[in-house]
Amino acid sequence: MTTGTVGKAIAVAVAELRLARRVVRTWVFAALALGIGLVLYHGWSVAGTLSGEAPPPRFALPGFGVLALWILIAGIVFLAFDIRARDERDRVAEVLDARPISNIVLLAGRWLAIAFAAWLPLALLAAVIQVGGLLVEYLDLPAGVPAEPVSLATFVLLDAPTALLLWSAVVILLTAVLRYRLAVAVVALTLLGIYSWSLFATPLYLLPVVSGIANLGLLGSEIVPRTVSAVDLLQRGSVLILAAGLLTIAAAALRRRDANTRSSGLVYGAVLLAVAVGSLGALVGSVIDQRDERMAWRRAHEALLAEPRVDVERLSGTVSIDPGRELAIDVDLAVRAPEAMPDVLRFSLNPGLAVESVRLDGEEAEFAHALGLVTVTLPAPLPAGARAELSIRAHGVPDPRFAYLDSADWALDEPLLGKPLVLRGDQASLFDANYVALTPAVAWLPLAGPNIAMDDPGRRTPDFHEIDLAVSIPEGWRAAGPGRLEEDDGLRFRPRVSLAEFPLFAGRFERLALTEGVVEFELLLHPAHMANVEYFSQYATSTVQHIRQGYGFFASPGPVAYPHARLSVVEVPAQLRRYGSGQVMDTIQALPGVQMLAEHGFPTGRYSAWPRIAQFTDEQWLEQMLFSAEGSGPLRVPAVGGATDNLLPLLSSARGEGALAANFLLETLTAYWARVRRQVAPGHWLRSGPAPAVPPPARVLSRLLGTGTFTFGWYQFFPMTLEEKSAEFSFTGVDATASEQGVDVMLHKGTLIALAVERLMGRSKIGEFLALMRQRYGGGTFTVDDFVATMTEVDPDMGPYIGHYMREIALPGFLVSDLRVFRIPDDANGAPRYQVAVDVRNDEPVPGLAGLYLRAAPPLFFGQWGEFVHVPGNTSLELGVVMQGPPEEVRLETYLSKNARISRLPVPSPDAETIVPEEPLNGARPSDWRPPDIGIVVDDLDPGFSFVSPPDEGFWPSPTSSGSGDGEVSEYYFGVPDGVWYRHGDPLTLSWGKYRRTLMRIGAGEGKGRAAFTADLPTAGNWRIFYHLPGSTASGRSPPSIDGVAVAFWARDSFGTYDFELVAGEVRQAVEFDARTAVSGWNDIGTFELPAGPVSLEVSDSTDGGVVVADAVRWQMVADAP
Structure with a gap:
């Protein structure tokens, strides 16, 4: 293309920009992109700031940018779909046709102008976000601070221009081929819809090729910014070639004659399209090959899982880190053969490392390194119990894909709307020029046997061994890992205890440290993330002191003392994977001697922008914010989650059958002992x-x-x-x-x-x-x-x-008497005392436990636990608790039992004036209680119960249309649609059940939803019928007098009149009942003369209240009724 041709194209572009400036549509779409973009960016930032659990949009620029890009692409459609018609309407076409300008130059000028007009609002949006973010940051507002600059620059200067140029070419081609503007708009918008759908249906590993947006779906980082990859650059180049091909074909198809022949334009366009499609196909093949390579590693390692492996007793040597360039290891492994090793020894070693040499007992050994396995040929069989010394030298950059090979789901195999595992990181190791994270999962140190089933001790027993490593890092860097010793000649890591894994982190950290007893607590943060430390250290409360308090169990010299001299709380970039493998894929924040602190949690949270509670002093407010920072983190995972694993679970492991379950129980008990909640996050x-x-x-x-x-x-x-x-x-x-x-x-x-x-x-x-x-x-x-x-x-x-x-599988099952609450003689200080007692029977032949939880009535409100006791099978006990005041709520806790959940017990109102002269009972004593005969009871879990939901009338099918007894029914949660029957299992609801207590509920309707309780009466006669309800509302709670949300909840939960029908044979009898007057428990709805045989009480969804409940019905002969 000559200089003159370029000048003509630019002249056309300038003219097109002038026209676009006068078109209202240009300003409409620019305003939409700018307005919606700013609202989303700052609105989402406010939510993230106030919750502290979601990353702000500044770390999700690709996703945020796509939303703005969709608006601008739609704008391109409506800017370019009538170019030719506009020219003819404005009589520009005749002038253009008379000028000696080629179609390709004409369309190229317009192509550039349309793309540029669509790009300008995006550039303005980026500038406003950055400049406005500086102001937000200066004023400490809870809105959006400046975006992460690398992601922003990548999107605005590379991704968006390429996408806009492609879509401009697509629309120009459609205007050249299709005669009608409406057809152009419909086809273009359909293509945009298909493209948008593909973004959410394509696996993340293919998304860089399909989307054209770098790092879409992946969280950004300020520690290790996500940069443009080679795949991204090649894809953008291919897309530009594709756009040029489309433009060339459009020039040939244009109904305007020029000096060029149509056939030559079509040929040139087809060649460009072929080159673009071939390049994109090659990129797809390349990323698929990378995935296939990971799958090949998995297959190779799984095949060797059952093969015997040596036991590593000691690992020592040197590690040299040249960040971003090379990791070099020279290590010696003292190994023992637990059984005879006849031919080879196998070790896992990251395939990104090249093995220089392997020595066995000081002699050069024959070896091969393939598929992440170092296979060492033995010169002679190694008998059982024999020991050997293996030396391995290797160098390279660890491949982060070589980790967690047996994960049930791979984060990058998921589409955008699949499991969002990448929100917990997508790279198992980092070896960047500014940050190094070498996690044990990537086998950057030799690992005996295959690198598979590392989180399943039932299949692969962990190998605990001594560790002694000298580590070299750049000057000015700091490192973290278990057993760190700072010696004159550099760093040395020599843990006091044997470990199965060794993590190593290094970077230019800012360090704060505090020693408590014999343990040093250190906080290692990125230098740009010190704002919160400075904020929380303004007053007497110190960030490091608070961290020491949060991890105070480490400093305790108790029975399970922290095994290392130092606990390093290390900030890690967002892309570092923080979850394990197997089917569980539980969150990993604790490694030996190290607690990982997610970048998007405390380090980048904006606690200074939180709305201040006036009644708090400065120090109290900072304390409150620190507790929030500690207890909350990205995705609601507490920052201290898993920390107690360093006390025992990382020092020992179960093996064999049931090992995974035993380890989980051990981890949970360790957390309970340390008074820390065991946070499970599969x-x-x-x-x-x-x-x-x-x-x-x-x-x-x-x-x-x-x-x-x-x-x-x-x-x-x-x-x-x-x-x-x-x-x-x-x-x-x-x-x-x-x-x-x-x-x-x-x-x-x-x-x-x-x-x-x-x-x-x-x-x-x-x-x-x-x-x-x-x-x-x-x-x-x-x-x-x-x-x-x-x-x-x-x-x-x-x-x-x-x-x-x-x-064992069998579970206990507990029956409960009526609760007794009465006043007993006052204590020595004259304070009133109330005895709460209940008889509990384990009616199954296996052991169980039981205990009470009580909440005092106003004005006391406090909760109180009773003593928990063993309850042998087929045994009754009386449980008692003495309180200062009458209880408002009492629950029976049995944990693992047929009762399934907590059983809330109806609480009688005691007579405060009557003092019963009984000795207080705090604990349990034997009882001969047996459940009394209360007649025939049909519960919602019994075979005699059935229901039918109203017919489907909406677009979506109802979750449950009909059923009976203990069949599968959708469970009720607040917020689900009301128009069908749900099983409500809230343990705080006073429902009926022999063991498990549930009820069925349906929102108010027109009588089309029905439930029936059917009993087979043994004799004819007068039967009194009782209907069980939790109280005057479905939850058994009184209507609130507080905020509108609670009032709205109660309105959905409130009772009204019930539409009952008593059915005996062919006779149907209507029964009136006002559930607004119901009590918690059995409500008498009348006495009826009934025949022997099947009799049903039916209830419909017709009510003037908010909900109808079907819990249980009791039939009792009048002579027997209480």
């Missing part, structure tokens, strides 16, 4: 959006902006269907490696067993148990039998319970 619990169930548009928006949540932050209990499934397996018998449901069953049962152990043993004895486990098995492994025997040795009463629940 991968399949992660959802896009700020809540587990959000409308599709909000889910799309949330995913693009990197917002997700774990379901544990929203649901207090596991779903009822899972509780039913868990009754089919023993704790150590469930296969948590086979399915997500298996994981859930293990977590469900393990959590309940841990709670039971905590209540029965108490913190002191749990500490003794953990100390004995560490003394015996620290630096080694144990079996489930060892676990049970050790706990029984510490507390012999636990033997029957823990032995049964670790291995």
